[in-house]
Amino acid sequence: MSEKTAITLIINGRDYAIAVEPRRTLVDAIREDCGQTGTHIGCEHGVCGACTIIVDGEPIRSCLMFAVQANGKKIRTVEGLADGDKLHPMQQAFMDHHGLQCGFCTPGFLMLAVGALEREPDLGDDELLDLLSSNLCRCTGYQNIIKAVRAAAKDMRKG
C-alpha cells in the first residue's frame, strides 16, 4: 500500500514530477505534493464538487480520481484560470455578480462552469442550472452563481 509510484502531473502547463502511493487521490497530490492549494476538499465522496478541476478538457471531481490515473494528463486548476493579471470572464463575472461569499466552493464552481462551457459553449439557461446543481454552495443560495455563470457564458461565446 505504501509503495510509491513516480508520476508527472502537468498542472497549468507546468510539470510536477512526484512520487505517490497508488491510493493517493488526485486532489491530495495537487494540494500536498504540488502545493497548489486553490483546489479544495469538501466531502471526498464526489458529492459536493469543491474539488472540481479540468483534466484533459473535462471537469472532474479530483477526489474521485487517483493521482496515478492522471499521470501525464493535462490538468487545469483555479490557479491557472486567469491570464496573468487578466481575470477569466468567469472569475470576473463571479466578482461582478457577487457569486461568492466565503469562497471555499468557488474554485470548484469556476472550474465546473469553465470546463463545461468550453466543451459546449451554447448551454442554455436550464442546462446551466442542471450543470450547477452538481456542486454545493452553502453561502449564496445559488442566485448569484447562476447569474454570474449565465453572464460569463455570454462573454465566453463572444470570445
Added chain:
Amino acid sequence: MTWVGRAIRRLEDPALITGQGRFTADLPAVHWVRFVRSPVAAGKLTNISAPKGAMVVTAADLKGVKKITPMLHKFNYKPVGQPALADGVVRFTGEPVAAVIAASEEKAEDIADQVELSIDETPSVTDARAALKAGAPRVHTEAPDNVILEGKVMTADFDSVWKRAHKIIKVEARSRRQNATPMEPRGAHASFDASSGRVTLTCTTQMPHLTRTAICDVLAFPESDLRVVAPDVGGGFGQKMSLASEYVVLVWLARKLKSSVAWTEDRRENLIAGFHSRDQYITLEGAFDKDAKLLALRADIVSNVGAYSCFPTTCGVEPLMAMAEMPGPYDVQQYACLARGVITNTCTMAPYRGVSRPVITFTLERLMDKAARAFAADPVDVRRRNLIDKFPYKSAMGLEYDDGTYKDTLEMAVKAVDVAAFRTRQKETRAKGRHLGIGFATFSERTGYGSPAFAARGMAITPGWETVIVSIDPSGFVEARIGSSPHGQGLRTTLAQIIADEIGVTPDVIKVVHGDTDRAPYGWGTFASRSLVISGGATLIAARKVRAKLIKIASHMLEAAPDDIVLADGSASVAGTDRAISIAKLAREAYTQTHRFKGEIEPGLTETGHYDPPGTFSNACHVAIVDVDVETGHVKVEKFVVAEDAGRIINPMIADGQVHGGIAQGIGNALLEEIVYDSNGGILTATLADYLPPTAREIPPIELHHIETPSPNSITRAKGLGEGGCIGAPAAVVNAINDALSPFGVEIDEIPATPQRIRAALRNAEKTS
C-alpha cells in the same frame, strides 16, 4: 455621494477567485492527527489498545487538562464538563476518544483503524421526549432527570386573560436535527515556536479571541503564549463559534511535541460530531378573542441539547432564546412558557444560523394559519390583526423592539406575489389534479445585541461589545483592526465603506484586519447577525475620531477654521478655496512633524472605538409558492418572495447575498436536511448523499423587496440581517405545503417535510376519511 449604500464589489474577492485564499487545511505540518471516535452512543470505556510503536494520546495523558465547562448562573443550570478526550465514559457516537499522531494524514488514519476500543455499552437515549421519561438512561450524573436547564415565565395576568379566550388554538411542532454544514469542514493547525515558547493555533473559528481564552483556561497557561488565527474560513453559520475539544488537544500536542500538528476534519466527522442543532419539540397554544386577535401565548419548549453544553453560549442558547423571543412579531402581552434543555446521547448542540428562531417562527406561523382556518379567515388578515405597529414596543418578555415595518412588509409581499391571481391559478390547477400552495411567514429578527442580552441569560461570559482600532500609517494607508471575525459576510468591504465616508478616502485604500489575536483587538467574533451593527458601530466611532484629528491637523496646516475643512477625494481642503492637502500628507505630518502642533495634538493617527448597543429588530415577510406532488410527496418551491427591513443598508449587493443564502438554508431546513439516529444511537446520515443541503435545482428564483427604516438603536442606523433568510423560510414553505394539501385534510407540523412524511400524512388522511 456616499460610499455607504452603494453596491460596490467586494474587496475580499480577488484572492478568493484566483485560488489565493488561505484556509486552515492549506498549511503544511510535521505531525498529523486522526481522532479515534466512539462507535457507540453510550458506554464505559474500559481499555484502549494501540498498535506497537504508535503515538496515541488518550485522556490518561491529559491529566491536568480541565474539562470544558461553560456556565450559566440562572435557570437551574447543571454545569457538566466535557473532557477533551472521553475519560472513562462515552456519551455520543463520534465523541473523540483518542488522538493518533503520525507523519502524514494517511498514516494517522491507518493507525487509527487499528486502535481498539473496549467499551461496555450502556443503554442510550437520543430523543429528548424519551429522555424526559422516568427511568430513561442517565447521560450525566449531575442531571439525574436529563434536564440540564429549565426556564419558566408567566406574566401577571396570564390566567385571567387565558380564561377570557374565545378560541384556543394549538400546534405541536417538531423540528428535526440539522447540521450547519459549512462547505469547509473544521480543522486546526497548531505550531510551537521554540524561540518565543508560543503556540500559533490556526483554526476554522468564528471567534479567535474567545478560542484563545477558552484554551488557555483549560490548559492553564497565559494567553500571551497563544496566538489564534482564523485565516479564510469556509463558512461557519454558528458551527464554528463553539469551542471544538479537538482544538484543545492540538494545542496540547504542539506544546508537548514542540512542533507543528494539524487536523483536518473529514465530512463524516463533521456530520456526526461537528455540532448539531434545531432538534426541538414545541407545543404552542394561542388564546384568541372572537376577532382572531391573539390575547395570550403558552409554550412548552423541549430542546435536545446533545451530550454536552457548548462553549461559550452554553446549551441555553436554543431553549432560552426560544423562550425570550417566542411572541415574535405579534402584539401579545400575556405569555407563559416552560423551556427545558434536555441532555441526550447525541452530538452536542451548538448555535446554527437563526438559533431557535427558525423553529419558533415555524411554530408560531403554523399557529397563525391554524387560527385562520379555525376562524375561517384569510391567513394574511389574521396576521394583519396581530402584527405590532407601534414603536418602541415592549414585548411580554420585556424586550424593546425599535422602529420596524411589520405590517408594511406584509402588505408589500402580498402585493408583490399577487395573492388574488394566485388563488385563481390554484383553483384552476387543482381541477387538473395539480396542487399548488402559498405560505406566509412574518417574523422579527433580533440582531446586533450587546452584552445586556447575554447577561439576561445568566451567561458567565457575556459577549456583546466590539472594539475597532482605525489608524492611518505614515504612508497614508488606512487600517482598521477589528475584533469581529468575518468568514464570507463581506465585512472588509462594508466597514471600508463606512470609514471611507468619514475620512474622505476610497474604500480600496482601507485594509480591514481580522482573525488574528496578535493583530486585532479583543473582540467576540462574527455570529448572531451582529458584526455589521456592532463592529460597524465601533468602526464609525473610531473613524469619526480619526476624522476629527485629521481636521485638526489640516486646520493647523492650512490655517483655516476646523469648520471650514472638508475631507473628500483623498484630500483635506478649505471650503470655497483651492487650498488643499492630501490626507496621506496629513498622516505623514501626524507622525513626523508633531513639533509643529505645539503639544495641542497627540502624535500618530490611531483611534479606538468601542460599541455595546442595546440591540435592534429587523423584520420581514416571506412568501413561498410550492407545487406538491401528492403521488410522491415531492415538493417543488416555485417562487420565493421576500419583503424585508434591516434598517440602513450599507452594501445592497452584500445584503441581498446574505438573504439569498439564508433562504436556501431555510428551504433545506423545510424540505431536505435531517440528521437521523437509529434506535441504538448510531448516525444514518454520515455523507452528503444522505444529509442533503439543497442544490441550485431546489432553490427557486428569490425576489427581494426592501424597506429601510433607520434604527435608533444602532449608530450606523443599520440592523443585522445574516439570519433572517433561514428564520422565515421553513415556516413559509411548510405553510405553503399545508395550503396545497388543504383539500385532503392534512396538516404537516414537522420539519423537514420530506416526501415520506407528506405521503404518510396523506395515507393517514385517506385511512381516516
